[in-house]
Amino acid sequence: MKKVTALLFGLALLLTFQTTSIFASSKMDGYIADVIGSPYKSGGTTAKGFDCSGFTTFIFDKMGIELPRTSASQAEAGTKVDKSDLIAGDLVFFNTNGRGISHVGIYVGDGKFAHASSSKGVTISKLSDSYYKTRYVTARRILSEEAFQTYATDAK
Numbered sequence: 099m100k101k102v103t104a105l106l107f108g109l110a111l112l113l114t115f116q117t118t119s120i121f122a123s124s125k126m127d128g129y130i131a132d133v134i135g136s137p138y139k140s141g142g143t144t145a146k147g148f149d150c151s152g153f154t155t156f157i158f159d160k161m162g163i164e165l166p167r168t169s170a171s172q173a174e175a176g177t178k179v180d181k182s183d184l185i186a187g188d189l190v191f192f193n194t195n196g197r198g199i200s201h202v203g204i205y206v207g208d209g210k211f212a213h214a215s216s217s218k219g220v221t222i223s224k225l226s227d228s229y230y231k232t233r234y235v236t237a238r239r240i241l242s243e244e245a246f247q248t249y250a251t252d253a254k
Contacts, residue, residue: 126187126249129160130204130212136220150202153214154189157204161249163240169202176240181225187241187250190225192233199235 132145133156139147143156151169158165166172173191184190184205192201203213206222211230214220223230241250 123252124186124250126157126161126204127206129157130206130220133157133220134212134222136214138214138216138219142214148214148220149216150214153212153220154202154204157212158240161241161245163245165240170199172202173199173236173238176238179237179239181234181237184237185239185246185250187239187246189238189240191235191237192230193235194233201233205237 133148133153136145136153137147138149139152140149141152142148143152145156148156151165151167151172154169154172155165155167166175169191172189176189179185179188186205186207188205190203190205190211191199192203193199194201201213203211203223205211205225209225210222211225212220212222215223225231225234
């Protein structure tokens with residue numbers, strides 16, 4: 099049993115490092131990579147446990163940007179962005195409970211977003227995954243051009 103546990107732990111570490119390798123080398127990517135694998139915790143706002151809006155608030159706080167606390171209120175911040183115009187750092191919103199916006203993540207590029215999943219903790223998912231594709235609602239741009247250049251573009 100110990101060998102199986104060790105094997106599974108090693109596999110989880112390998113997958114974690116492979117997941118974080120999708121990131122370029124921006125500061126925002128680093129902030130996200132630092133908390134990939136953090137567990138889900140309802141109401142959580144730290145790497146010990148995040149809910150979805152706690153995760154986005156945590157990452158944006160690292161960039162010196164204050165966000166409202168809930169996913170629904172974050173969906174009213176910034177400016178609306180068409181799905182086809184998403185750039186790294188945009189917030190993406192989903193209706194996962196049938197009652198309006200109930201989930202938020204941070205677009206990281208290449209059709210993927212980082213979020214605190216209730217089943218996987220902080221992870222990267224594809225917008226095209228059947229679950230998220232059918233629940234996508236909207237996106238908002240929070241970062242100014244200056245903040246985007248500082249935090250979301252590749253470090254040179």
